[in-house]
Amino acid sequence: MACNSTAISPVDCKNSLIEGLSSLFDDETTSDITLVVGSSRYHLHKNILAASSQYFHRMFYGGQWKESTKNEIVLHETPDCEGVFDTFIRYFYTGEVNLCPETAPHLLLLADKYDCKVKRNCLKFMTDVIIKGNLEKALLWIPICDKLGAAEVLERCYVIVCYNLKMASEMPHWSSLSAQHVSTILQRAGIIVDNEYEVYLAVQGWILSQKQSNTDNSNDLLALVQFKNMTASHLVQIEKSTLATDQSQSSLKQHLNDAFRHLAIKAESSLKTKEAASRFYTATGNLQTVTLQGYSVSGAIKPQCRGDFSNTYKWMLSFVQNKNGTLCLRITVPDVSREIEEYRHRGKKLSFMSETYYLHDDIPGKVSVSVNAILQNDQGIIYDIGTKSVNTSMPTANGGTVVEFPLATCYKPAKCFVSFKIEN
Structure with a gap:
């Protein structure tokens, strides 16, 4: 009998379905394939493995693998992967995998080898670990x-x-x-x-x-x-x-000779060494810094604008909770558009945070600034919290444009490093 479409009420049976599949894990009675990994034996089901793994699907149903006719298959894994294989193979029956920093990379290797979707979970977990x-x-x-x-x-x-x-x-x-x-x-x-x-x-x-x-x-x-x-x-x-006294390291001696010569020339001619962009x-x-005490700011970043553009602007920092309750680093970028407009008409160069820009009439007065913020946690480790572009010609009541970066709540920030670059 067909259902009346207006009376259909969907019922969520996923939990009971997962329960049923979970009960089949390592069930020798219903199993049609045994996987041997190291000293462990797993009594499993070809169709369940094939449903979540392209590797197993090709093995059992591709018609080209000799393993498709076998009831027992030996899989060769590294000792580390053998140690997490039980967790990995249970995923096929439960849809869940327990991840921790110690096991995630080995589970990732297995997920990649057997071509299954849990690889995405491993990658996301590992990304989160590094971000923190x-x-x-x-x-x-x-x-x-x-x-x-x-x-x-x-x-x-x-x-x-x-x-x-x-x-x-x-x-x-x-x-x-x-x-x-x-x-x-x-x-x-x-x-x-x-x-x-x-x-x-x-x-x-x-x-x-x-x-x-x-x-x-x-x-x-x-x-x-x-x-x-x-x-x-x-x-x-x-x-x-020790390295310099090693006779095989002749290139190091040459580097040192060149560096000493550079210092001598620099001293005689007041030569200014251009700082490498990679350092x-x-x-x-x-690197502009501000020390943060707890979740309050003990200072403010004041990047000095050199050359024709000599004013000092205050970049206000604070910790806030956004409307979702997430702790954020809030940076108020000062509005420098008025000064930019003045120098734009003069066609003069502008030095700003060690970068030089040439401003002409065809460059708009609105200025976009790329803000890169990184934090040093209370363990002394520095980590990136993001880069955002802001338009400084849209000032707020505080006299600048506000940009917020969500923070990883597991670490209490101790110091903030912020770099800025004009994009226009």
């Missing part, structure tokens, strides 16, 4: 994410390592990175260190930790250290280091 500032896991996961092409998690890992290079280079997993991974880190923009000497120490630590010396790798990595940005005292320390040296104050 887990530097140790970022180092550990870089090789895994690179191998699997997990671009979003890999990017997050690289970012947090660049922000915390000194701390990262002192962790055990730093030496486990490949030369290519270390090279990628050193070539990225946004490395935060006190000075360039810390970058050298990170490279030296990696080179000395490698069991098999590779001169080509050492030379390539040393070439990415910006020795010309170091002080004479740091260069002298490097001259006396933020906190010891020299080129």
